[in-house]
Amino acid sequence: MAQTEARQTATTDTVPLPVEMAVQERRFNLRKLLVVVVLYLAAFWTLVPMYWVAISSIKSLRDLAHIPPRFFPTDPRLDAWVTIFERRILENVYNSLVVATLATIICLVISVPAAYAATRMRLPFKFVAIVVGLMGLVALLPPIASAIPLFLLGSDLGIIDEKYTLIILYTVLNTAFAVWVLRGTFMDVPMDVEEAALMDGDTRFGAVRRILLPLIFPSLFSIAILLFIFNWNEYIIALYFVNSMKTMTLPIAIQAQIPQHELDWGVVSAAGTIAVFPVLVAAFTLQRFLVRGLTFGVASGQ
Amino acid sequence: MTVQQTVSPLPGQGATSANSVNTQPPPPQGMWSELFSFRDNRLGVMLIVPSLLALILVQFYPIVYNFWLILTSEKGEWIGLANLSRLTRDTIFHGALIFSLKMGIVVVPMCLLVGLGLALLVHSDYAGRKAIWISILIIPLMVSEIVAGMMWKIMYHPTLGLVNVPLAALGLEPIIWLVKADTAFIALCVVEVWRISPLAFLLLYAGLNQVPRDIYEAAAVDGATRWRAFWDMTLPYIRPMFAIATILVFVWSTRTIGTIAATTQGGPGRATWNLSWYIYGMSFQRLKPHYASAAVLVMLLMTYIAGTIFVRYLWVERRSR
Numbered sequence: 342m343a344q345t346e347a348r349q350t351a352t353t354d355t356v357p358l359p360v361e362m363a364v365q366e367r368r369f370n371l372r373k374l375l376v377v378v379v380l381y382l383a384a385f386w387t388l389v390p391m392y393w394v395a396i397s398s399i400k401s402l403r404d405l406a407h408i409p410p411r412f413f414p415t416d417p418r419l420d421a422w423v424t425i426f427e428r429r430i431l432e433n434v435y436n437s438l439v440v441a442t443l444a445t446i447i448c449l450v451i452s453v454p455a456a457y458a459a460t461r462m463r464l465p466f467k468f469v470a471i472v473v474g475l476m477g478l479v480a481l482l483p484p485i486a487s488a489i490p491l492f493l494l495g496s497d498l499g500i501i502d503e504k505y506t507l508i509i510l511y512t513v514l515n516t517a518f519a520v521w522v523l524r525g526t527f528m529d530v531p532m533d534v535e536e537a538a539l540m541d542g543d544t545r546f547g548a549v550r551r552i553l554l555p556l557i558f559p560s561l562f563s564i565a566i567l568l569f570i571f572n573w574n575e576y577i578i579a580l581y582f583v584n585s586m587k588t589m590t591l592p593i594a595i596q597a598q599i600p601q602h603e604l605d606w607g608v609v610s611a612a613g614t615i616a617v618f619p620v621l622v623a624a625f626t627l628q629r630f631l632v633r634g635l636t637f638g639v640a641s642g643q
Numbered sequence: 644m645t646v647q648q649t650v651s652p653l654p655g656q657g658a659t660s661a662n663s664v665n666t667q668p669p670p671p672q673g674m675w676s677e678l679f680s681f682r683d684n685r686l687g688v689m690l691i692v693p694s695l696l697a698l699i700l701v702q703f704y705p706i707v708y709n710f711w712l713i714l715t716s717e718k719g720e721w722i723g724l725a726n727l728s729r730l731t732r733d734t735i736f737h738g739a740l741i742f743s744l745k746m747g748i749v750v751v752p753m754c755l756l757v758g759l760g761l762a763l764l765v766h767s768d769y770a771g772r773k774a775i776w777i778s779i780l781i782i783p784l785m786v787s788e789i790v791a792g793m794m795w796k797i798m799y800h801p802t803l804g805l806v807n808v809p810l811a812a813l814g815l816e817p818i819i820w821l822v823k824a825d826t827a828f829i830a831l832c833v834v835e836v837w838r839i840s841p842l843a844f845l846l847l848y849a850g851l852n853q854v855p856r857d858i859y860e861a862a863a864v865d866g867a868t869r870w871r872a873f874w875d876m877t878l879p880y881i882r883p884m885f886a887i888a889t890i891l892v893f894v895w896s897t898r899t900i901g902t903i904a905a906t907t908q909g910g911p912g913r914a915t916w917n918l919s920w921y922i923y924g925m926s927f928q929r930l931k932p933h934y935a936s937a938a939v940l941v942m943l944l945m946t947y948i949a950g951t952i953f954v955r956y957l958w959v960e961r962r963s964r
Contacts, residue, residue: 377769379764384780387783388782390837391786397803410802451694455694458687458691459691483942486705486706486939486942487701489712494708512697516697516698574785574786574788574790576788576789591787593789595787595905620786620787623785627781628781631845632845635884
């Protein structure tokens with residue numbers, strides 16, 4: 342087929358014959374098929390561990406022990422889910438929710454004004470450049486590098502194993518990142534409208550509330566979700582700062598559930614399924630924001 | 644995820660500073676404006692201060708404190724560089740450092756390859772519904788390290804897991820992945836590629852979006868092949884994104900700790916200790932935070948050196964072009 346194709350394209354050099362158009366069409370479809378097949382494979386590779394964990398949580402013990410493992414459970418049971426709730430996983434979910442939500446809100450309350458000042462106000466340029474540049478650089482530092490000093494500081498102050506400690510730490514850990522991303526978002530919005538409002542005698546705060554905030558609200562929402570997911574997943578700081586059920590967040594609880602006994606796998610699978618659920622929601626909410634933010638971020642060279 | 648902010652501290656682009664300047668309001672003129680700008684300054688500084696304090700508390704205070712920790716013994720006595728020199732003789736540390744680097748060397752090219760391939764596919768005209776593909780493909784990026792490790796621990800499980808099923812179908816003996824040192828290394832690399840390649844995908848996809856479409860039309864008119872167009876036009880365009888992706892993937896893959904905690908716990912023996920695991924083990928389990936801080940310093944240096952190298956050779960355009 343390839344040969345005939347090549348001959349046809351070689352012979353006609355001016356007007357494409359209908360036959361040739363058809364051939365081209367088919368070639369295109371073949372290519373499309375290939376692309377789509379590979380994409381389906383990639384999606385499979387991405388999703389299969391999650392699917393596997395989800396079905397492992399509802400497999401009966403017989404299915405779990407079955408060799409080769411079954412792709413579909415024959416006899417779905419909720420035993421593992423009952424067990425994980427008996428082990429008070431809801432308290433861990435509650436801890437994670439409280440810590441992640443409050444840390445996200447406080448972080449935004451701190452970083453939105455900073456991003457606003459960095460983009461909208463006449464500050465000494467060097468000051469802004471230094472502060473913002475440092476904020477960008479610190480993102481490369483591994484969190485474990487700050488974990489030890491913070492842990493020692495926390496022990497001295499006697500605030501290890503408290504929920505508010507986690508909230509404070511998660512807030513400050515994300516602030517640099519939040520300021521950076523928000524700054525990019527603010528730079529997206531042209532300032533003419535705001536300036537017009539200021540000219541018309543609106544206060545600065547009024548202009549922000551009535552004009553800027555509605556414009557950036559979608560991005561703000563996306564950033565909030567992103568921060569929430571960071572906090573929801575945070576593991577290293579929690580490793581150092583969580584000692585008891587009182588503060589235990591979901592990632593630490595999952596680690597504690599990873600079984601030594603062979604037959605406990607259903608239980609940890611159930612816990613993992615709970616932890617992944619918000620992530621799925623977030624991925625679908627965030628993809629547009631992430632791609633756009635990255636594209637614009639580099640295009641503007643911010 | 645720490646993507647956007649790393650974009651700009653990197654040097655090079657002349658447009659950077661110019662752009663930032665443009666976003667500042669035009670300087671007011673005259674006596675009144677002096678006053679105005681002064682008041683504006685004060686408010687602006689006040690708005691920035693809270694996040695600056697946060698930065699100092701979590702980033703600068705720890706770094707400074709780290710140096711003090713390195714220079715003192717566990718009892719708080721000044722011992723100079725003894726912690727560092729002990730580190731150079733610590734074979735466990737050597738193993739951890741080598742493991743981290745080995746992992747970076749394997750995982751970075753794999754992630755970039757997978758990421759670039761997927762980015763090209765999703766970017767092509769043949770992929771309908773790009774939003775859905777992107778949403779699915781970036782999911783691992785948002786899964787907690789520990790959950791990712793836990794999922795793969797199940798996947799690798801000799802009886803429960805899926806990984807051995809294709810092997811069994813080929814008539815091979817099932818492999819108990821996480822028990823032997825070399826298979827455990829491969830297994831962890833696979834987990835890291837699963838977890839981190841979406842980051843490369845996302846960055847490179849965003850990079851591809853910036854390539855203007857009309858240059859391809861021009862190239863097609865000139866009779867350039869697809870391959871040629873990719874090599875000479877697409878790649879130079881996405882080069883900065885490529886550099887960023889390389890740095891971030893390297894940093895992420897060398898600092899991983901949750902995946903190790905969930906899968907091998909550093910075992911068998913100490914075969915899968917990486918730097919983060921070493922630091923955690925030394926500081927928290929063996930209660931030697933001062934000694935562990937020396938390893939933190941090495942980790943910071945490694946990040947810094949890798950960042951510099953990548954910026955030098957990938958970010959900066961080759962002169963010959």
